[in-house]
Amino acid sequence: MPFGPFEYFFRWQxxxxxxxxxxxxxxxxxxxxxxxxxxxxxxxxxxAIQNFSAxxxxxxxxxxxxxLYNEAFGTQDLGSWLKARxxxxxxxxxxxxxxxxxxxxxxxxxxEKAGLVVGDIRRLPFQSRSFDLVFSFxxxxxxxxxxxxxxxxxxxxxxxxxxxxxxxxxxxLFGAPLLNLGLSPWLKRYTSYEPAFSPQRVRxxxxxxxxxxxxxxxxxxxxxxxxxxxxxxxxxxLSPLRRLARGFTGAGVKAARRLEKIDFLRRGGExxxxxxxxxx
Numbered sequence: 717m718p719f720g721p722f723e724y725f726f727r728w729q730x731x732x733x734x735x736x737x738x739x740x741x742x743x744x745x746x747x748x749x750x751x752x753x754x755x756x757x758x759x760x761x762x763x764a765i766q767n768f769s770a771x772x773x774x775x776x777x778x779x780x781x782x783x784l785y786n787e788a789f790g791t792q793d794l795g796s797w798l799k800a801r802x803x804x805x806x807x808x809x810x811x812x813x814x815x816x817x818x819x820x821x822x823x824x825x826x827x828e829k830a831g832l833v834v835g836d837i838r839r840l841p842f843q844s845r846s847f848d849l850v851f852s853f854x855x856x857x858x859x860x861x862x863x864x865x866x867x868x869x870x871x872x873x874x875x876x877x878x879x880x881x882x883x884x885x886x887x888x889l890f891g892a893p894l895l896n897l898g899l900s901p902w903l904k905r906y907t908s909y910e911p912a913f914s915p916q917r918v919r920x921x922x923x924x925x926x927x928x929x930x931x932x933x934x935x936x937x938x939x940x941x942x943x944x945x946x947x948x949x950x951x952x953x954l955s956p957l958r959r960l961a962r963g964f965t966g967a968g969v970k971a972a973r974r975l976e977k978i979d980f981l982r983r984g985g986e987x988x989x990x991x992x993x994x995x996x
Contacts, residue, residue, distance in 0.1 A: 735836075735859065739785075739811035748789040751950055756965045757943040758791050760972065764935045765853060766797060769880050772931065772991050776803040777848030780872065782837045782865075783855035784809035788817035795822050798851060806831040806847075808840065840868045847872050853882040854987070857911050866925045875996040879927055882987045884912035885934060889984035892940040899944070915988045927992030934985030937972040938965075 773779075779802040781787075787795035787807065795818065799805040809815045815834045822832070835841045837852075838861050850869040856862050869879055886893055893912040900910075919929055942965045948954065949961040975981050 736810045736812070739809070740813045743785075743788065743811060743813040743817065746789065746951075748791065748947070748951055751790075754790065755943075755946050755950060756962055756969060757938060757946050760938055760969045761791070761936060762793060762797075764976075765794060765882065768933065768935050768989050769851070772878055772880060773798075773801050773849065775848075776801065777878075778802065778804045778846070779806070779849045779851060780840075780842070780847045781805070781807040782850065782852040782869070783807075783858075784814050784818035784832060786853065787822055787832075788814045790821060794851070794853065802849070804831065806833065806842075808833050808835045808837065810834070810836050837865045838868060840872050842872045844871050845874045845877075848874055848877050849880065850877070851880045854884065856881070857883050857913065863921060863924065866921055870925045870927065870994055873994045875994060877994045879922065879990075879992040879994070881918070881922065881990045881992065882935070883918050883990075884910060885984070885986055885988045886912040886914045887984055888912070888940070888986050889937065889981065890939040890941075890986075892986050895940050895944075913988070915983065918988045918990060922990055922992045926995050928995065929990060930993050931989075931991040933989050934983045934987065935976075935989050936986040937975045937981065937984070938968050938986070940986065942968040 779798050781795060781798055784795070784807045785791070786793070788809075795805070795807060799822070807815075807818065809818065809832070812834050815832050819832045833841065837855065838859060850873055852869070856865045859865055866879075873879065884893065893910075896910040896912075915932065915934070919932055922929055946961045946965045949957045954961075976985075
């Protein structure tokens, strides 16, 4: 599926098309390997994601989470949060390295192992109509076959099951897509292709796969440079700058929380947030 100018600027064709091995390499190179404590921006991301999602998670659903990067590196700890609210929690990631790290982190409490598997979101290894909730944060935009991934999510959901989806916003107020373009040579070493899309396009994808959109909004109004600055300082051990980075990020989070109260500004958040309900 063509992504327009982003495909040209990020030179997708130069990246290893084998997603499994590429994400294995990301897991081995990420700046998050040696973090001494959670980032302030990670705590803010987790709070924003949970505040949006919580009203749509009810009745202890059988939950499937697409992508386990956050669980592997403790960036938002969404797996533990979803697991506590689910009758059964399963997660899937295309990278064996990431899946193993996520399994280790989610099983540290000594309870039963989390149900995590290695697999492809474009070909989910689950029976049709087997989940009540599919949760996807910053995941489907990392494959060209976005519609195929959403069709698979619809397939494994029960009638009236819900999809909670977060995708990078092309119209972010602070220009996150442009920053990602500028940093693409670095990003290709430490993360992955980071395209962004309009809210209308994302909503169209969801509706085209048979979902009724019951909520659409934007979340995360922290300027991206602050998040990248904090990650670089913490991840690469730049201790002389640590206090400065945390101070800037903390102030940015306080401002973001105030901006989130204004509806039209929220639409310019870093992430598009959509809840879809599968037809009966």
